[in-house]
Amino acid sequence: xxxxxxxxxxxxxxxxxxxxAEVALGLARDEYADLDVDAxxxxxxxxxxxxxxxxxxPLESQVNGLCRYLFHDMGFRGNVKEYYDPRNSYLNQxxxxxxxxxxxxxAVVMAVGRRVGLEVEGVGLPGHFVVKIxxxxxxxxxxxxxxxxxxxxxxxxxxxxxxxxxxxxxxPLSLQALPLGLIVQRMLNNLRGIYxxxxxxRRGVHVLERLLQxxxxxxxxxxxxxxxxxxxxxxxxxxxxxxxxxTEAAEADDIDAMKKLLDGAExxxxxxx
Numbered sequence: 001x002x003x004x005x006x007x008x009x010x011x012x013x014x015x016x017x018x019x020x021a022e023v024a025l026g027l028a029r030d031e032y033a034d035l036d037v038d039a040x041x042x043x044x045x046x047x048x049x050x051x052x053x054x055x056x057x058p059l060e061s062q063v064n065g066l067c068r069y070l071f072h073d074m075g076f077r078g079n080v081k082e083y084y085d086p087r088n089s090y091l092n093q094x095x096x097x098x099x100x101x102x103x104x105x106x107a108v109v110m111a112v113g114r115r116v117g118l119e120v121e122g123v124g125l126p127g128h129f130v131v132k133i134x135x136x137x138x139x140x141x142x143x144x145x146x147x148x149x150x151x152x153x154x155x156x157x158x159x160x161x162x163x164x165x166x167x168x169x170x171x172p173l174s175l176q177a178l179p180l181g182l183i184v185q186r187m188l189n190n191l192r193g194i195y196x197x198x199x200x201x202r203r204g205v206h207v208l209e210r211l212l213q214x215x216x217x218x219x220x221x222x223x224x225x226x227x228x229x230x231x232x233x234x235x236x237x238x239x240x241x242x243x244x245x246x247t248e249a250a251e252a253d254d255i256d257a258m259k260k261l262l263d264g265a266e267x268x269x270x271x272x273x
Contacts, residue, residue, distance in 0.1 A: 001026055001037070007184070007213040014181025020122075021111035023184055024091040024104075030206060035092050043095060044108075047074070048115030055116050059135040060150075066113055066133075067148030074098065076105060078145035086194050086203075089187060102129040103187055105144035121177030124186055125156060127163030132177065141175070185214050192224070201228040219248040223258060226265075235265035 001018075003026035009016045010023075021044055022037065029035040047069075054065030070076050079088050079099040087093040091107055094100035100108075106122050109131050113120035119134045123141070130151060132139045141151035143159070151159075153170035160168035168174070178186070188211045195204035205228040211221045226242035229235070242262040246255060 003027065003029070004213065007210065010181035010184060011214050011216070014179040016180065018180055019111075020107055020180055020183065021091065023180070024107050024187065027184070027187065027210065028090040028092045030210070031086075031090060031203070032092060040092055040095060044111045045115060048112050051112055052116050055118065059133065059138055059140055062118060062135075063133050063140045063142060063150065066109070066116065066118065067142060067150075070109060070112065071144075071148040076100075076108060076144070077147065078102065078105060084194050084197070086191060089190050089194070101190065102143075102145040103183070103190065106131045107183075107187075109142065109144050109148070122183050123175055124178045124182065125163075125174075126160050126166065126168060128159045129186070130156070130159075132175065181214060185211065188214070196224065196228070199231075201231045204228050205232060217248075219245050219252075223249070223254075226258070227261065230261060230265055235268045238265050239269065 001022050003023070006018055006023055006026065010018070021041060025035065025037045025040050029037065051066055051069040054069050055062045056065060075098045077099050079085065079101065082088070083101060087097065088100040089104055091104060094104045094108060103122070106129050110120045110122060113131075113133060121132055121134070123130050123132050128145070130141055130143050132141050134140075141153075141156065143149050143151050143155075153175070156170045156175065157168050160166065188207055191207045192204060192211065195201075195207060205225060208221055208225045208228060211218065212225065215221065222241040223245040226238040226245060229238035229241070239262065242258060242265060246259050246262060249255060252258075
C-alpha cells in the first residue's frame, strides 16, 4: 500500500474501505524505516487464526472470547505509567510490547476482530477511545485500554468524566462509529501532541505533514507546521502555512503572535535574497 495515496483517498472519502492495520503500519514506517508491514499483517492474521476458536456462540460470548485471547492470553494492556511514550501510538510497537494507548489497542481489537469475521468499529469518546462490536441491531461496547472490559452507556459517561472532567451524554449519535479517515487523524493528533509537547519538531513536522494530507484546510495544522518549520530554521517553508493561518483564522486569540512570526520568517528569507 502506498501511504501517500491512501491518505489522499481518505481525504476525499473518510469511509474508504482500506485496512486500518495496514494504514497504521504505514504511518509507523515513517518512524521505523525498516518496518516490514507484511510481517506484522501476517502476525495479525495468525492472531486471528488462534482467536477464532474462542469466538463462538452469542455476540457477548464471541466478544468475551476475543477479549480473553487478546487481553488474557496475549497480555495486551493499557500503558498507564508511560502513557505519553510515543511507542504507545505505533502499531508495530504495540504488537511487540503488548501495550499502548486506547486508540492503538482499539486498532488491535479492530484488526484481529475483523479478521475473525466480527463487525468491529472504533468509537471516539472525548478523551478516550473504545470499540463496539455489532451483530444485527445488537451492539457491545468494549474498553481495550482497561483489559477489554465490557461497557454500558453509563460506563462511557464515567470514562469521559474521568478523562476530561466534562459531562458527556451517551447516545446513539455520540457513540456512533468513526470512519477510518477520522481514526487515522486522531492517531496522528496524538503523536502531534506528544512530539510538539516534547519540542521534537523534526518528528512533529513530519506528523503534521501527514495530517495536512488528510485535511489540507485545517488551519491549526498549518499554524503548527509554520511554527515547527521556524523552529527547525526553515522559515521559507513556513511562510505559506503561516500566511494561510493568519488569513483563515483572523479572529483567533493567537493571531497577533502568528502575524509576528510570519513577519519574522519573511524578513529572514528576504535577508537571504
